[in-house]
Amino acid sequence: MAEDKPRIVITYCTQCQWLLRAGWMAQELLSTFGADLGEVALVPGTGGIFTVECNGELIWERKRDGGFPDAAELKRRVRDRVWPERELGHSEKKG
Structure with missing residues (x-):
C-alpha cells in the first residue's frame, strides 16, 4: 500500500452474512x-458490526448511523475526509 494514499477498512458481520454488502461497498x-x-x-x-473507516477514522457505523449507507453517501464521506475539493459528478447531484 502506498503510504500517501487512503486506506479504507470495511468490517462486516459474518453471522449476518453481510459479506456481499461489504464487497459491493468496496x-x-x-x-x-x-x-x-x-x-x-x-x-x-461478528455481533452485527458494519463499519467503514478511512485512515483509522470511523466514517460509518451501522448502529450509530441508522443502518447502511447508500453508495453515494459513503463516497461523499470518503471524499470529504480525503479530497474535499473533489467533485463526484452525478452521484453528488441533489434531486
Missing part, C-alpha cells in the same frame, strides 16, 4: 476513486 469505492486509494480491506467480524 467495489463502489474502488470504481469511483480507483488508483487514488491505497487499499480497501474487508475484515470479518
Whole structure:
C-alpha cells in the first residue's frame, strides 16, 4: 500500500452474512476513486458490526448511523475526509 494514499477498512458481520454488502461497498469505492486509494480491506467480524473507516477514522457505523449507507453517501464521506475539493459528478447531484 502506498503510504500517501487512503486506506479504507470495511468490517462486516459474518453471522449476518453481510459479506456481499461489504464487497459491493468496496467495489463502489474502488470504481469511483480507483488508483487514488491505497487499499480497501474487508475484515470479518461478528455481533452485527458494519463499519467503514478511512485512515483509522470511523466514517460509518451501522448502529450509530441508522443502518447502511447508500453508495453515494459513503463516497461523499470518503471524499470529504480525503479530497474535499473533489467533485463526484452525478452521484453528488441533489434531486
